[in-house]
Amino acid sequence: MFTGIVQTQAVVVKANNQGGVLRLSLKVGQQFAENLNIGASIAVNGCCLTVVKFDSDSLGSCVIDFDVIDETLKLTNLGMLTLNDTVNFERSVTFGTELGGHIVSGHIHCMAEILSINHLQDNCKMQLSLAKEWQKYVLYKGFVSVNGASLTVGEVDELGFWLHLIPETLAITNLDNYCEGDKLNIEVDQQTYTIINTVENYLEQQAK
Numbered sequence: 001m002f003t004g005i006v007q008t009q010a011v012v013v014k015a016n017n018q019g020g021v022l023r024l025s026l027k028v029g030q031q032f033a034e035n036l037n038i039g040a041s042i043a044v045n046g047c048c049l050t051v052v053k054f055d056s057d058s059l060g061s062c063v064i065d066f067d068v069i070d071e072t073l074k075l076t077n078l079g080m081l082t083l084n085d086t087v088n089f090e091r092s093v094t095f096g097t098e099l100g101g102h103i104v105s106g107h108i109h110c111m112a113e114i115l116s117i118n119h120l121q122d123n124c125k126m127q128l129s130l131a132k133e134w135q136k137y138v139l140y141k142g143f144v145s146v147n148g149a150s151l152t153v154g155e156v157d158e159l160g161f162w163l164h165l166i167p168e169t170l171a172i173t174n175l176d177n178y179c180e181g182d183k184l185n186i187e188v189d190q191q192t193y194t195i196i197n198t199v200e201n202y203l204e205q206q207a208k
Contacts, residue, residue, distance in 0.1 A: 001093045002043045004101030004143075004150025006173045008032050010044070010089040013063060015081045022068040022079060024049075028089055033062035041106065042066075043090040045174075046148030046185045047076050048106025076108045076185050077147075086174045088148040101150025102143040104187060110134050111183040112146070112160060123164050126175070128184065130160035136196060137188035145187035149173045 010032075014025035026044065033054060040051045044066065053065040073079035081087065112128035128146075130138060138144055138161050142153045149169065154162035170176040178184065 002048070002090050002104040002106055002148070003093060004046075004090075004104040004145050004148065006088040006090055006149050008089050009086040009172075009174050010064075012081050012083055012085045012087065014065075015083065015085075017073075017079070020070040020073075022073060024066045024068055024078065024081065025063055026066070026087065026089070027061050027063050030056055030060045030062050032089065032091065033064065036062070036064070041092045043088070043092070043104070043106045043148045045077060045087045046104070046106065046145050046187055047072060047078060047108050072108075075110070077111060077183050080183070086177060088173050090148055102145075102189060103191075104145045104148070104150060105190060106148075107187060108185045109137075109188055109193075110186050112186045114178055114180050114182050114184065115159065117178075117180060123166050124170060124176070125154075126163045126165060128160045128163065128186075130186070134186070134188060135160065137193050139192060142192060143189040145185075145189075147173065147175060147184050149175065 008028055010026035010028045013027050016023045036054055038051055041048050049066040051064055052067055054062055056062045068078050110131055112130050115127040115129050118125040138153055138156060140153055140156050144151055144153055151163055154164045165175060
């Protein structure tokens with residue numbers, strides 16, 4: 001479980017795809033790998049991955065390895081990563097963690113394509129397109145996880161939705177590295193997802 005509060009940007013130092021499995025190696029500052037264990041869960045661009053190996057160096061960095069299977073590569077943008085790309089990085093929640101965002105599972109539902117980016121004086125407006133089947137779960141002023149960052153939904157239209165990104169969000173996350181046509185990982189708010197599906201299933205049963 002995660003909060004959607006990105007802790008740092010990790011740098012891709014290896015991304016080798018062999019037999020449908022991507023071995024992904026990320027470098028972060030040692031402070032973000034304290035008390036790390038094999039098998040731990042980390043959100044990488046919002047996708048929950050399992051640590052398979054990690055090594056610290058004398059320069060204050062730690063390289064963490066993950067294996068990303070083909071199903072995850074189909075649903076996320078992790079398969080598009082190349083050397084020196086940056087990814088959003090968040091360790092899993094521990095007892096006593098401040099929940100500053102919203103509850104995020106790290107299970108990506110779909111990807112959204114960036115349709116437009118408009119940099120203003122004090123914020124950045126980003127328009128994202130979303131497949132029809134997922135649009136009903138994205139509500140005005142609701143929560144959505146975008147590349148693992150917990151964000152508030154701006155305007156909603158027939159194509160998808162808008163984000164209003166403050167400078168702090170752009171500085172901490174990798175969202176400022178993307179361009180029109182790029183794809184971002186989306187996890188809709190689980191509470192909204194559950195409520196809408198429950199109501200739809202109930203109405204469907206009542207209509208029978």
